[in-house]
Amino acid sequence: MAVTSSKTPLVPKKAEETQPDPFAHLPPYTDPTTGFLSWLPRSWIPYAQLMRLDRPAGLYAFYFPYLIGLMYAACIAPTAPKPLELLQLAAIYLPMNILLRGAACSWNDTVDQEFDRQVERCRHRPVARGAVSTTAAHIFTASLVAAIYPILTLFPEGCKLHMAISVVLFFIYALMKRVTYYPQVFLGFPFAWAIFFCAATLDVDPFGIYALPTSALFAANILWTIIYDTIYAHQDVKDDEKAGVKSMALRFRNNTKLLSATLAVAMVALLTLCGVWTGSGAPYYVGTVGGVAAAMTWYIYSVDLGNPQSCGAWFHDQFWIVGGALMAGFAAEYFCRVTDATVWQN
Template sequence: MAQLEKNHATVVDLAPLSHSNYKPSVKSIFSIIPASWAPYARLWRLDSPAGYNAIFLPYPIGLGLGACIAKPAPSPTLLLFLLSVFSLGSVFLRGAGCTWNDIIDQDIDRKVKRTRNRPIARGVVSTKQALVFLAATTVLGSSLLALLPTGAAVHAIPTTVLSAIYPFAKRVTYYPQFVLGLALGWGVLMAAVAAGGDLRNRIEFGAIIILFSAVVLWTMTCDMIYAHQDAEEDAKVGVKSMAVRFAEDTKLLALVLSFAQVGLLVFLGWFIEMDAIYYAATCGGTAVSLASMIILVDLRQPNNCAVWFYRGLVYVGLSMASGFFATYFVGGRYFR
């Protein structure tokens, strides 16, 4: 923390590139779509799947848990339908979330090298245009809630509120990753209930809360590593994060959070009497994936932080979901 905050008073105001001299990579999606669409595609982060994974993956994890605890167990057809709804919904939620974040953070984005060329910071999308785009993506995403059971759809409300708070959290606390974890982790509750989980049942409610807590810790760990891309500049411009707060102690904290996450998953397995395949896939796979990320990520290299943020999301997310679905199909939960 001390090393990053020593330079807090030194702020470099970077001038964003103008629309005319900003050239996207020829390999980028922005080079193959109409030029007028490019700023909105960039606002949507269509060239970067990592953020989409952060939003989407809690849903299949929650569906997997719901499939294992619901009585009666949901059919594979229903699970596939729900997975499709959440997959498409995550596309629109990503657009809305990124747009809101960029509207709130535009003044900060202009001072950080990695973000200064975002469309709003660069001036190619006005705040008014961004608000219209935000409304459109929010409406499109919200329309899909009609396809979910009412008991599941209402959980979109806390997710939306927490997501709206997140950009402001970076200004007042060193733990905005916790707010983000709550926002994304709530997808576990929504998906588990959609699959038939009953929050009125003590065991099912407990199982959902345990998994929700594990996903919150996972999100905090991954986003803390992601935040190291801009940690030094964030400290200078006054943006708070766990990366700024813990600096060189980040890996130690990530290890503690990961131990707690895996511990929760093991406890969950005991709590709902899961089979050995769950412990091998979900608990074992998650432990190996988290350990690999913590050991191999180079926090001094922004690009490497981005790579391991993506890998940490995908490897851990798939590991967590696979144990539930393997138990559902192979372990006989569907046939009980």
């Protein structure tokens, strides 16, 4: 795999093709001197950055839907799985999602390298700065996708199809910002597909008798993604506009909070329907429905869309408050189910 030094400048283009560097006044890239990446060999650093190993917040976007889907599936599975089984599955989901996220980010950085060079926050990404060649990045992406397969052999056969669909959807999403102001909608689908994967993990047919509640939870996850990624994209609206990158943050730049609040109401309504169609009890409505309503209200009201630091910080924090609420009701329902089954057995 061909690797260039992380400090090696890009190969100059022909004079007529050379574009002025819009960030020439800013400090140049230097390798990290603290944190996890500083311990790696220099040649490994660009590939760790392609996988975003130094930025765990993005991993939550991949991992939380799997945890939520797992708890949901545990509530509707024909036989309630034991807590240890759920913990084991959650543990297996983690490295799988690290690889999946790495492949998605590596692909995204490769196809977006020309855009990234025009966006201040993204200009030092490995492909954009010339630390990894386009060919090497493609090979690395393919290697990460291939590395997911051995993990998939631990799950039922149907999970392979759901993972394949997720990968394809992530790869399509990376191209959407060129053709539509709604790439966040497309991003929501591969993240929400985790619900189907987790149902299949516990041998629940997501399109069978639980098709309606599963679809409601799937749609709620799509809306969640649209909300947080649109808010997150406000970090780059000025640079994105100059670079020609489309996003819902640009399309709704003056009405993002109204849009987010509307989508949050729809999200809560879908979660309510999910509970009705699964016959969930009070713990679900208090934990998930009420919890998400409160968390979304806090998130949307508190974030400062004009402050990139606020958008970035809330991107991290909202996974714990919104994602935690989503899981809380399902977890409570699951433990009620397990407890009831234990009482009856005794």
